[in-house]
Amino acid sequence: xxxxxxxxxxxxxxxxxxxxxxxxxxxxxxxxxxxxxxxxxxxxxxxxxxxxxxxxxxxxxxxxxxxxxxxxxxxxxxxxxxxxxxxxxxxxxxxxxxxxxxxxxxxxxxxxxxxxxxxxxxxxxxxxxxxxxxxxxxxxxxxxxxxxxxxxxxxxxxxxxxxxxxxxxxxxxxxxxxxxxxxxxxxxxxxxxxxxxxxxxxxxxxxxxxxxxxxxxxxxxxxxxxxxxxxxxxxxxxxxxxxxxxxxxxxxxxxxxxxxxxxxxxxxxxxxxxxxxx
Amino acid sequence: xxxxxxxxxxxxxxxxxxxxxxxxxxxxxxxxxxxxxxxxxxxxxxxxxxxxxxxxxxxxxxxxxxxxxxxxxxxxxxxxxxxxxxxxxxxxxxxxxxxxxxxxxxxxxxxxxxxxxxxxxxxxxxxxxxxxxxxxxxxxxxxxxxxxxxxxxxxxxxxxxxxxxxxxxxxxxxxxxxxxxxxxxxxxxxxxxxxxxxxxxxxxxxxxxxxxxxxxxxxxxxxxxxxxxxxxxxxxxxxxxxxxxxxxxxxxxxxxxxxxxxxxxxxxxxxxxxxxxxxxxxxxxxxxxxxxxxxxxxxxxxxxxxxxxxxxxxxxxxxxxxxxxxxxxxxxxxxxxxxxxxxxxxxxxxxxxxxxxxxxxxxxxxxxxxxxxxxxxxxxxxxxxxxxxxxxxxxxxxxxxxxxxxxxxxxxxxxxxxxxxxxxxxxxxxxxxxxxxxxxxxxxxxxxxxxxxxxxxxxxxxxxxxxxxxxxxxxxxxxxxxxxxxxxxxxxxxxxxxxxxxxxxx
Numbered sequence: 001x002x003x004x005x006x007x008x009x010x011x012x013x014x015x016x017x018x019x020x021x022x023x024x025x026x027x028x029x030x031x032x033x034x035x036x037x038x039x040x041x042x043x044x045x046x047x048x049x050x051x052x053x054x055x056x057x058x059x060x061x062x063x064x065x066x067x068x069x070x071x072x073x074x075x076x077x078x079x080x081x082x083x084x085x086x087x088x089x090x091x092x093x094x095x096x097x098x099x100x101x102x103x104x105x106x107x108x109x110x111x112x113x114x115x116x117x118x119x120x121x122x123x124x125x126x127x128x129x130x131x132x133x134x135x136x137x138x139x140x141x142x143x144x145x146x147x148x149x150x151x152x153x154x155x156x157x158x159x160x161x162x163x164x165x166x167x168x169x170x171x172x173x174x175x176x177x178x179x180x181x182x183x184x185x186x187x188x189x190x191x192x193x194x195x196x197x198x199x200x201x202x203x204x205x206x207x208x209x210x211x212x213x214x215x216x217x218x219x220x221x222x223x224x225x226x227x228x229x230x231x232x233x234x235x236x237x238x239x240x241x242x243x244x245x246x247x248x249x250x251x252x253x254x255x256x257x258x259x260x261x262x263x264x265x266x267x268x269x270x271x272x273x274x275x276x277x278x
Numbered sequence: 279x280x281x282x283x284x285x286x287x288x289x290x291x292x293x294x295x296x297x298x299x300x301x302x303x304x305x306x307x308x309x310x311x312x313x314x315x316x317x318x319x320x321x322x323x324x325x326x327x328x329x330x331x332x333x334x335x336x337x338x339x340x341x342x343x344x345x346x347x348x349x350x351x352x353x354x355x356x357x358x359x360x361x362x363x364x365x366x367x368x369x370x371x372x373x374x375x376x377x378x379x380x381x382x383x384x385x386x387x388x389x390x391x392x393x394x395x396x397x398x399x400x401x402x403x404x405x406x407x408x409x410x411x412x413x414x415x416x417x418x419x420x421x422x423x424x425x426x427x428x429x430x431x432x433x434x435x436x437x438x439x440x441x442x443x444x445x446x447x448x449x450x451x452x453x454x455x456x457x458x459x460x461x462x463x464x465x466x467x468x469x470x471x472x473x474x475x476x477x478x479x480x481x482x483x484x485x486x487x488x489x490x491x492x493x494x495x496x497x498x499x500x501x502x503x504x505x506x507x508x509x510x511x512x513x514x515x516x517x518x519x520x521x522x523x524x525x526x527x528x529x530x531x532x533x534x535x536x537x538x539x540x541x542x543x544x545x546x547x548x549x550x551x552x553x554x555x556x557x558x559x560x561x562x563x564x565x566x567x568x569x570x571x572x573x574x575x576x577x578x579x580x581x582x583x584x585x586x587x588x589x590x591x592x593x594x595x596x597x598x599x600x601x602x603x604x605x606x607x608x609x610x611x612x613x614x615x616x617x618x619x620x621x622x623x624x625x626x627x628x629x630x631x632x633x634x635x636x637x638x639x640x641x642x643x644x645x646x647x648x649x650x651x652x653x654x655x656x657x658x659x660x661x662x663x664x665x666x667x668x669x670x671x672x673x674x675x676x677x678x679x680x681x682x683x684x685x686x687x688x689x690x691x692x693x694x695x696x697x698x699x700x701x702x703x704x705x706x707x708x709x710x711x712x713x714x715x716x717x718x719x720x721x722x723x724x725x726x727x728x729x730x731x732x733x734x735x736x737x738x739x740x741x742x743x744x745x746x747x748x749x750x751x752x753x754x755x756x757x758x759x760x761x762x763x764x765x766x767x768x769x770x771x772x773x774x775x776x777x778x779x780x781x782x783x784x
Contacts, residue, residue: 043652044652045648045649045652047580047584047649050584065530065584065645066584066645066648066649139664139665139666140664221638221665221666221667225662225663225664225665226636226644226647226648226663226665227648227651227652227663239510240509240510240528240530240641241530242510243510243513243531243534244530244531244533244534
């Protein structure tokens, strides 16, 4: 019995993993090859074909209140999504690595100071902090990207600091140091490679969070500016047409949920697989 | 166990009967005892009519207070607390004869003292009324007897009657003004309904004033304003019978409402002028040809239909239903070829980008903005949209004129002066300077002869129609949804205040 359940579970896990990976590959393809997948322009309006339901007149997912093709808008919406995700996670990772290694390797006052700063940032709710940063920097895609990068620095900084501290006390590092290896070399050769699994897993999960918060900011009108396609903005625009044209809300919503699920699932899986200790 | 079933069944049956019988036999009678429930699209900032310019406040206070004069459904000024008035000395003296036998909600009688105290409070700088300036020409207020008020003006002021008919001129009781009463949260007036309670952001309850001066009115026992900001929730409330009246500015949900037999929808022309404003102090918009080109590029009917749920196109800065309105729509018809030619003539570079700032809390304006963007794109003007929140729009766009293009609706006023004041000077947000128009507007203010006034305003409206500091798009409709059994609900023209005095439940 137990074995059968476990096998069934493994099967479901594999299926999820497969679907998530395929979906994410599809997103990547959609972002690079938007023009191949989308039959219409994401921004050109067609006021004679407003609020068409799905599968009518060649519109797979219907049209919105200004007659724009929803499928095309979703496809083109992957581009800003992946760009913001990648760059924000990049900023967060770079900042986190720098802060984390500095704090972990130097210890003492530097450590206390950096971690105090990080805890300070962490004590704000993420979305609120992102809104604050955006209102200081101004509205728009670039600003949102930077804001989200800054917001997630502490997450990486804490992870990197903890890893650095524990690695530096281990036997092989001690012996390597005894053999005369320079400190930067130790970091590069022993410390960094060892924390890669955790960083990869954390990046994937953070990516999912960035996607959600970007959508929230666009929903609030702070992110992507109309008429550029963004899933969050599409959800915002759909709000007034919920009874008339539910497809305006459903499709971008499903796409967003699936993206977040896939990234989360992949993140969990990677952290399980890449880390032999767990 | 079997013994237990019977009493349970019996109790259930009895219970059901107890619920059903009264609801069947008394359903008609029971309904009429309830107040009329209306959705209010936001929380009023105060219920003191002298301390705000917010429409939400006046929509509620119309039922609590009265004014000396009021507009009838056609917009003509008719007697209310004043039974009649005379202009003397060429308009420098106005004598009001007050209605007798009117009492405030606290039982005190309404006299000329109340009128004098109300107007003095309005003029007082400490009151801080945004409409205070409209009363600045009143030099002296005389009360020869309890039923007569004489206003002495420093110079004739034609818009004064309209001001006195507006919600902010509501009459407050003198003894409570002296006592420093907080009218903002506990309003006391002579109106058809008494204030009962106000739970902020939730509801405002009013109950019938049984001694109201209009005989036989109001006909319903009370009014319940429910504060519901989301329009789709208002629509669901009306459909499910939890609301009796809703007031909508767009037609998106019209098909669902029209399908429901328990609901009726009335289409009413608003007094709004929907515009795309242009900052005429900034090149290339300072060039008349560019503004003309932009006007030629816009298909007004389409914008009204898609963004605002239908309306009547206008060609100048006055709403289509106003008595002062003149039709100039033929001046700049839709003509993309001409638009392109004018832009070329003005030497606007093809890589020139204009920034359009949109108030993101007004969904219809955001929709309209995107339509304009594409229409302008087609004649070769690139527009970049930026969404801002309402307070930013007020401070950056409306006060500081820090923008190229924006989209907004201008609400109506009873007197044309309120709409046109300051235009032609650099004090308005379009920064359109035209000394002739400005002097005509100032002159028209002091002319009492209606025909002469109309001639002056027609000239002003023509100048604005030709000089196009805006794209004047049109006057939109509003849709009043009511349950089928509700009758007599009115919205005051121009003032947009809700009038429940004739509301009946059938």
